[in-house]
Every structure is written in structure tokens, then in C-alpha cells.
Amino acid sequence: MIRTFSESEFLFIVASARWTLLLTLLSLLLGGLLGFIVALARTSQLAPLRMLAAGWIGMIQGIPVLMLLFLSYYGLSMGGVDMPPIVAASVSMAIYASAYLGEIWRGSIQSVAWQQWEASAALAMSRAQQYRYVILPQAVRIAVAPTVGFIVQLVKNTSIVSIIGVVELARAGNLVNNATFAPFKVFGTVAATYFIICWPISLLARRLEGRLNARRSG
């Protein structure tokens, strides 16, 4: 029996966006933390740390997110670790995010002029103080735009976890479409919901960037 695309179907789709949001948030927090460590390791003075971080970035960027997802969902459950799909999804998205954010932030740290390192070293600052007070505050400005660009990508890429049965936005659309055969309405709603999530993020980033730049020469 074919159902019609009515209010309840519409609401079902929109409500499933909460899983998309939760997934984005979790992978961003976890991946951000890990990515920050990766970025610091990547710019470390210790060669083994740098190599380890470079290896991590290279490896994760060279593997499709889908494989990370399968590895953490099926792979770990084979090994006896039973994870609910949402956890497996968050973990794999976080790992994926850590490599990209790590690389973005490494670039941001390295685009701070080297003279800033020298000037702060000459003032007897420790390496940690240089990061904390001189390098990172400048790197953050540089990082805002590419980081937000990546977050928007992340929101959209969470659709991939529908494959292991998490009913987030994309999968909800698929389910409703199978029941209603109203693809234009269904996927129009899905697309609009993604847009409503992503657009404010871009907008916020532009304002943030403007404010950071205004502060500097204000």
C-alpha cells in the first residue's frame, strides 16, 4: 500500500535530523580533540611524533569513510566489542574528522610567521607559552574559514552512516520515499533540512571571521 506524503511523514524526516546533529556534534567534539592533538604532534619538534601524526593523517585520508564505518561497526563487533550503530558511527566519523581537522590546523599553525616563534622565544617563553599566547591565537583566525568549510562537509557526510542502520536525515528520507514514492517532496524536504542546518553555520563563520579581523585593526 502506498502512503501519501503528509504531515506525519514530513515531521518524521525533520525530526530525524536530530541524529544528524548529534552525530555531527559527537564526531566534531571527539574528532576536534583528537585533531588538535594530531596538529600539535604534526608541528612538534620531535621527529617521531611528527611522523606518527603524518602517518595517521595519510592513512585516514586514504581510506574511504565508508570503510572506517564498516571497520568500526562490523570489525569491532567481530572482535567481541558490541557497539550500538550510533556509537560506531560517531567513532568512525570522529576518526575521519581528526585527520582532516588535524591537517587543517597544522596548516594554520604553520602559516603563522616564523618570526613570531623567534620573537616569543627571545622573550624567554617556553614552547607551551609560545603556543598558548602567541601562535595559537593567530592560528585560530587562519583556521576559522577552512574549519567551518569542513564542518559543513561533515554534516552532509554523516548521511553515509545510514548504511549501518542509523535512521538519520538521509535514511529517514529513504524510508519515507519507499513508502510514499514521492521522491520530489521527500528528498526536497531532506535537502531543505540539510540546508537549514548548514547555512547558519556558514553564516556564523563569516561573522566570526569578520569580528576577529575587525578586532585586530579596530
Place this chain on the structure above:
Amino acid sequence: MPVVQVEGVRKSFGAVEVLKGIDLTVERGEVIAIIGRSGSGKSTLLRCINGLEGIQAGSIEVSGHKLDASGRGLRELRKDVGIVFQSYNLFPHLRVGENIMLAPRVVLGVGKAEARQRAEEALAEVGLAERFEAWPDNLSGGQQQRVAIARSLAMKPKVMLFDEVTSALDPELTGEVLATMERLAEHGMTMLLVTHEMAFARRVATQTIFMHQGKVWEVGPSERLFGAPQTPELRQFLGTGLK
């Protein structure tokens, strides 16, 4: 006891030896100018004195802190050595006052009120007391360089190093920075400066060192060095440098 004692310092970049055994003593209150051609090793020597460049042999001692090839004791030494660079290198994300207060606060651990007082005094010393709240980007090159001097002064260093600090400035702005340095010298600051401003070196420096091919080629009271150079290399350098 001398403020700076450099003994037998050797420094190489790869296979190229740029400092070939340097000895140098700076007494309290002395102003020493280091002159020489590009590539003579004069900037490298200055940068070795606060450990921005490591050394392969010899030793450097600044007010009791010894620096050798191992690099230990570096931060303690740097607390006593201020350096000003050709390219100012102010922290662009901090206001002028914050630029100056940062290191005293986080490195020396002085309180906010004292850090502020130090910053105000240092800014007054370089004649920029009214620019405390300004952003570095809004200052002229000469003003930025004077803020950089103030930022070093706020650490109350035992010696100040100046590495071609006017080379990026036009003549008008050069004048205001040199005047600031001359005032520092009059106030008794021990200073070591690498410079191409021969007239300034001659007038302000108590001693001048001529470096050539990685060695101290000629050294003496500035008046004598400029007035009666002993070596043909210095004569040639001054002959082409002064005209």
C-alpha cells in the same frame, strides 16, 4: 664581571663555518657596534648570544648564565637578554600594551598591575606613552620598532641586542629609532648592535668591532676604529661604506 663574555665561539651552517672562533667581552654600560659586510657573521654572532642560533664550540656567558653547545640554561639566559629584530615582530593579535605586558606576566610571573606599570614606563622610554591601546598594524614602522624595543625593555634585561633594527625603515623613521637607542645608551643600558649606520656607531658606540670572514678582524674605541683603521680590509669597507 663583564655582562657578556664570548669565548672561542664557532658556528657552522652545514659545511660553511660562519663564526671562526670569536672572543668578545662586553662590560656593563658599554655600547658596542658590530660592523662588517653582509655574510661576515655579525648577525649570526648576535643571534648566538641569546641562543637563537646554537654554537658548535666555545662558550657564551651572559650575567652569570652560561650557554654552551648543549643548549642548557637557555631560558634563564634569555630573561636577561633583550633582542630587537629588523622586522619588529610584534604580536599582531595583541594591542601595544599587551605586547609589552605578555612576557613579564607569563615568563617572569609579575602581577598585572606591575606588568602594566613596566609597560607604561617602557613605552615612555621610547616616547610612545600615548599608544598603549593601539594595534601594531596601525603604527608606522618606526613606531612598531620602538614598541619592540619597549617590549624587550619591560623584561629589564642586563643587555640589549639590536640586529640591524633600522634596515627596513626609511631615513626619517630611522632617525626616530636611532634617537631612541641613543637615549637608552645615555641611560646606561649595555648594548650590542649590528648596524650599517656608520655615523651612529661612531658617535654612540664606545667600542666598534669590525667583523670579516667570520672573525673579529679589528676592534677598538669607535673614534680610533673609524678615524684610523689599521687593516686594509676595514679601510676598504669604510671607504666604500661611507661615500
